[in-house]
Amino acid sequence: MNELERIQKERERWEGCVSKGDPERFVTVSGLPVDIIYTPADLPGFDYLRDLGFPGEYPFTRGIRHNMYRGRLWTMRQFSGFGTARDTNARYKFLLAHGETGLSVAFDFPTLYGRDSDDPMARGEVGKCGVAISSLEDMETLFDGIPLSEVSTSMTINGPAAVLWAFYIVTAEKQGVSSEKLRGTIQNDILKEYIAQKSWLFPPEPSMRIITDIMAFGARHVPKWNTISISGYHIREAGSTAAQELAFTLKDGMTYVEAGIRAGLDVDEFAPRLSFFFNSHLDFFEEIAKFRAARRIWAREMRETFKAKKPESWLLRFHTQTAGCTLTAQQPENNIVRTAFQALAAVLGGTQSLHTNSMDETWALPTEKAVLIALRTQQLIAEETGVINVIDPLGGSYYVEALTNRLEEQAYEYFAKIDALGGMIKAIEQGYPQREIAEAAYRYQKAVDEGRRTVVGVNKYVLEGERLEIPILKIDPQVEVEQCERLRRLRQRRDDAKVRRTLDDLKAACAGRDNVMYPILEAVRAYATLGEICGAMKEVFGTYAEPPMF
DSSP: OOHHHHHHHHHHHHHTTSOOOOTTTSBOTTOOBOOSOOOGGGSTTOOIIIIIOOTTSTTOTTOSSSSHHHHOOOEEOOEEOOSSHHHHHHHHHHHHHTTOOSEEEOBOHHHHTTOOTTSGGGTTTTTTSSBOOOSHHHHHHHTTTOOTTTOEEEEOOOTTHHHHHHHHHHHHHHTTOOGGGOEEEEOOOHHHIIIIIOOOOSOHHHHHHHHHHHHHHHHHHOTTEESEEEEOHHHHHTTOOHHHHHHHHHHHHHHHHHHHHHTTOOHHHHGGGEEEEEEEOSOHHHHHHHHHHHHHHHHHIIIIISOOOSHHHHOOOEEEEEOGGGOOSSSTTHHHHHHHHHHHHHHHTTOSEEEOOOTTTTTSSOOHHHHHHHHHHHHHHHHHSOTTSSSSTTTTOHHHHHHHHHHHHHHHHHHHHHHHTTSHHHHHHTTHHHHHHHHHHHHHHHHHHTTSSOOBTTTBSOOTTOOOOSOOOOOOTHHHHHHHHHHHHHHHHSOHHHHHHHHHHHHHHHHSSSOTHHHHHHHHHTTOOHHHHHHHHHHHHOOOOOOOOO
């Protein structure tokens, strides 16, 4: 009998002496069964150097940098935007003054869909769920007095990402900052739009062409910029399990790598600028294991499948946002505590950048006080808890390592199913990930509704007759009136003939094979608006309507 067999036998003896409780109760948030105890017998064949290694070294399970937070803390980057560009500019300056170390732009619905604020379809939505940005002039206002050579900026934009990025690059030009110095990220993850968030503009094929054009342009002209933030956040918010978030996100990433290689790019030219964006949900250990498994899978696939040679191409760098879908309208102060646990899991999982949700976000965009508490949550973790002192402190835990292995196995099971369907784009067109997520969301909600999963303040520990006692941020309808008036004045001032010429050049590039970023930049410099530029591209690429999935 070897050592593991001996431990397993002793464990079975010990388990005979204890009650394990109701097995249906002890599962992760995603539904994975959890044993009462974990031992070396749960890690057969475990090899420290192969499976863990050291931080900053392949396979990066323990982190992507040798000294992790001892060398540099994660970027504290609150997702912010509301009302006009001037309103949001004031919020950015407030957050930077209170210790935020990076900016993250939340756009309103019209901007996310590539429409100007005065588009009839934008009525009633301007500035409501984010900031309204319809032109270069708006972007200049958004970053007025904020030196773009000194901050990194993340922009949550997908379908019209090329245009918003061009607004940012030209705004920097006007500040005297060359594109080579710019640091930041555009989300630009169109595959997850088809899976979860649904704010697409064009059909999948031209969308993938635009993305490879952005990757090529970025590698040559904006080398410090992350050209895609491959997002599992929205997949999780749509109701996926941790394993689905892991699998669908990484498979999306592999699909972008394949597209880049097919477009003739060297994988080591663009892969170091791919980044990821994950959700940090409520199950503390499952989330930490998810982040660790993600790094190991990506490193292996980039090195062994895609033959990337640069170690930088193997690194999975990621931003994390705490789980908005776990916040409750009831007893909203409880959301501060939920967010703190989720943020701690992200830090112990080795994130490079973090957004903490505000307690009032189930009601509205955050007030100044609520967002300050959310930022202070990160600062408390960084400055007071001591968790940054040791890298991957849970590494070697039998439970965490077993959970990391289990999530990795589940991800590869999904990869095999997706490959059998013809790859990720084909799987999306057949509705496979959408249905998997919908079924997982149904199972979770059913467990909440039946009381098998507790949500404090919602189905247990409810306050009868509870009254909302926190302030709520309300967007004045005058924001839309003023924004539309600014657009009208812009169109009066600019050279319309020049605008039309640049839009014709853009349509020609879309119809041919030239990189679309160059004519988009010229249209932006002529003050063509977001809606006009996206409209010109739609004339060539068409639009997309999702077929019935259920």
